[in-house]
Amino acid sequence: MTSEERFQYWQEEQCDKGKKLTSLSHGDRFVAAPERGLLKELPLDAMPAKRGGDLKERTFNLIIRDGIDPAENHPEKALIGDGKEIEGDFSDAGMIQQKLQRLFGDIVDDHYVIHPKGGTRFLFPFQSYLPGAYKFHGQAKGFTGIILAFLCQPQEHGQPGFNEGLIDEFYDLFNSEQSLNLLDLSVLDIAKESAGEILDHTASASLLVKKHYADSPNGPGALLAGAHLRFQKDLETVLRIKDLNRRDMINFAINTLWLHLALYLQRLSWLLEEELKLTLAAIRDKTIALSSVESCFKVESCSEVSDEVNSAFAGTIKFRVPTRHGHPITKTDLAHLSWQEQNRRVLLMPANLSVLGACRAVAEACGEDASEWTFYDFLRAHREEPKLAGAIEEALSWMALETVAELGSDDQKDIESQVESKTPGVEVFRESLLKTNRSNLRRTGRDLVNAYAKRGGRGYISVRGSNTFFEIGQDLLLLIAKLIVREQPMPYPEFLKKLRNYGFAPQSREDEDQLAETLRALNLLEKHSDAGEAMYVKHFL
Numbered sequence: 001m002t003s004e005e006r007f008q009y010w011q012e013e014q015c016d017k018g019k020k021l022t023s024l025s026h027g028d029r030f031v032a033a034p035e036r037g038l039l040k041e042l043p044l045d046a047m048p049a050k051r052g053g054d055l056k057e058r059t060f061n062l063i064i065r066d067g068i069d070p071a072e073n074h075p076e077k078a079l080i081g082d083g084k085e086i087e088g089d090f091s092d093a094g095m096i097q098q099k100l101q102r103l104f105g106d107i108v109d110d111h112y113v114i115h116p117k118g119g120t121r122f123l124f125p126f127q128s129y130l131p132g133a134y135k136f137h138g139q140a141k142g143f144t145g146i147i148l149a150f151l152c153q154p155q156e157h158g159q160p161g162f163n164e165g166l167i168d169e170f171y172d173l174f175n176s177e178q179s180l181n182l183l184d185l186s187v188l189d190i191a192k193e194s195a196g197e198i199l200d201h202t203a204s205a206s207l208l209v210k211k212h213y214a215d216s217p218n219g220p221g222a223l224l225a226g227a228h229l230r231f232q233k234d235l236e237t238v239l240r241i242k243d244l245n246r247r248d249m250i251n252f253a254i255n256t257l258w259l260h261l262a263l264y265l266q267r268l269s270w271l272l273e274e275e276l277k278l279t280l281a282a283i284r285d286k287t288i289a290l291s292s293v294e295s296c297f298k299v300e301s302c303s304e305v306s307d308e309v310n311s312a313f314a315g316t317i318k319f320r321v322p323t324r325h326g327h328p329i330t331k332t333d334l335a336h337l338s339w340q341e342q343n344r345r346v347l348l349m350p351a352n353l354s355v356l357g358a359c360r361a362v363a364e365a366c367g368e369d370a371s372e373w374t375f376y377d378f379l380r381a382h383r384e385e386p387k388l389a390g391a392i393e394e395a396l397s398w399m400a401l402e403t404v405a406e407l408g409s410d411d412q413k414d415i416e417s418q419v420e421s422k423t424p425g426v427e428v429f430r431e432s433l434l435k436t437n438r439s440n441l442r443r444t445g446r447d448l449v450n451a452y453a454k455r456g457g458r459g460y461i462s463v464r465g466s467n468t469f470f471e472i473g474q475d476l477l478l479l480i481a482k483l484i485v486r487e488q489p490m491p492y493p494e495f496l497k498k499l500r501n502y503g504f505a506p507q508s509r510e511d512e513d514q515l516a517e518t519l520r521a522l523n524l525l526e527k528h529s530d531a532g533e534a535m536y537v538k539h540f541l
Contacts, residue, residue: 007394009366009394010024010391017032017033020032021394025367025391026367029364029366033399034358034402038050038437038441039444040354041360041361042353042357045223045372046356048143049143050444051142052141052443052448053141053142053446053447054447054451057116057122057136058138059142060122060125060254061122061125062144063144063145063257064132064203065131065145066146067211068202068207071131072134072135072195072197074133074134074135074194075134076122076123079190080112080123087105089193090104090187091105091106092105093190093193095189107183111183126174127174127184128174128175128201128202128203129188129191129192129200129201133192148257149219151260152205152231153228154219154225154229161218162213164209166235166236168205169236170235171203171205173239173246173250174203175203180246184246221371223268223372224268224297225300226301227260227264227300230260231264234256235257237482237483237486238482252479252482255458255476255479258459259480262459263502265346265349267300267311268353269348269352270312270316271313272352272356274296279293279375279378279426280427290383293375293376294376296312296374297374299311314503314505315505316338316505317342317460317470317503317505319472319504319505319506320335320506320507320508321511321514321518322471329469333469335470335471339469339470348445350437351433352430354430355426355430356374359377359396362395365395368388393424397419397429399429400431401419401432403436404435411435414431415435449461458475460476470507472504474522477524478522481495481537482541485537485539489536489537490538491535492535495537516535519537524537524538525538
């Protein structure tokens with residue numbers, strides 16, 4: 001098929017970087033051939049950066065370090081050693097009697113060094129001087145401090161811009177030296193002596209925003225604005241707790257971030273796949289109402305956190321509650337089955353985001369303002385604007401063919417066959433991405449979620465043998481109960497409703513009852529009778 005036969009709305013041309021399609025109706029606009037890899041056209045209102053799975057301790061460090069300018073690059077190993085042959089300055093501190101130096105080093109290692117799996121060691125950044133002066137070993141593959149800025153926009157009531165007041169309140173936890181104990185102060189003194197500097201390193205919201213969004217002072221926007229605002233409200237709740245010591249306050253705040261970050265990725269994954277599935281069905285079946293597709297992201301873009309919003313993601317994480325004696329997990333348990341479906345959608349997230357980014361880029365080349373498009377807008381064009389839909393279909397089909405141009409003949413023939421049979425462009429382009437990038441899907445999807453949602457009682461993804469499943473332990477329940485209840489006791493049914501809006505739902509009535517018993521054992525539930533209305537969830541903080 002010649003270029004003239006293939007294209008009605010575009011002209012294929014060669015350029016310095018390869019091929020491109022130039023719009024026949026908007027001659028100054030074009031679509032470039034897709035680059036190899038995923039997330040080359042990244043919807044920045046959905047994902048702030050292309051990142052892979054990594055130890056979350058690196059993200060923890062960079063969230064603080066990115067708000068500091070200037071930041072130094074003294075190696076953490078100089079203080080904490082490598083845990084094997086090299087001993088750091090904490091084990092050889094001149095201010096400590098020589099015979100006690102090794103003991104002091106062991107005490108500091110127990111209290112201030114994080115030992116995640118894999119052997120990498122990290123200095124716990126309990127005060128901003130440490131991440132400001134010292135750099136961890138290795139390169140960060142996961143999110144940097146950009147993720148804190150991203151989640152802290154929009155502002156209250158959906159106003160554009162960053163909630164810098166909240167970011168500064170979070171940074172105050174680390175900037176202050178108030179409530180530091182004698183050991184904390186000794187660790188700081190040794191760190192300053194080892195670095196040979198006494199400068200303060202303090203983090204601020206303005207520096208964080210300047211570092212990552214200097215060209216976007218109002219922020220990149222938020223596809224899931226409700227999720228952003230819920231995070232902000234929860235972080236504010238934690239930062240206002242008065243009866244926690246400094247270390248516990250830091251842990252509560254950072255665990256709130258991990259919880260919301262994992263849930264954000266799962267929510268985004270679920271809704272992208274849900275809307276794309278509904279879009280493809282509605283393209284084929286004209287009787288499906290546009291409103292049924294529009295609701296996927298529309299209810300998530302609200303500028304207020306509401307428990308009345310009926311999100312398609314609500315209650316999709318079916319979890320169980322651990323018991324004192326333990327109980328087996330089977331492949332038919334909803335806690336496992338829901339993990340399988342969540343995992344499938346999370347794996348597809350990078351490809352679905354890439355397709356959404358491509359749809360926006362093509363629509364922009366057609367003269368549309370598509371910066372906030374979702375798949376619903378693509379469907380609407382199909383129903384209401386046939387010329388625009390035709391141009392988008394041509395471009396996406398071309399991009400699919402270019403994506404597999406260097407693959408084997410079987411893959412090329414498969415995509416060519418789908419294009420010739422008029423398979424919707426979004427579907428065939430995603431299929432081409434999956435053919436070329438299937439092995440890379442987990443890095444920007446599953447590995448990220450696992451990095452933030454696993455880890456013992458503080459996460460909600462558990463593994464037992466060959467079964468992976470959702471399970472909420474006591475540490476996470478303590479945090480979630482505070483985030484939901486806040487200050488006033490709440491009827492248990494209302495607590496379950498709010499929990500569902502986070503995404504969580506007990507997998508069975510038995511687990512719902514076990515959840516109540518676990519809350520009661522933690523002194524988080526008052527039970528006046530077996531009726532749900534007579535049970536109240538409270539919090540002692």
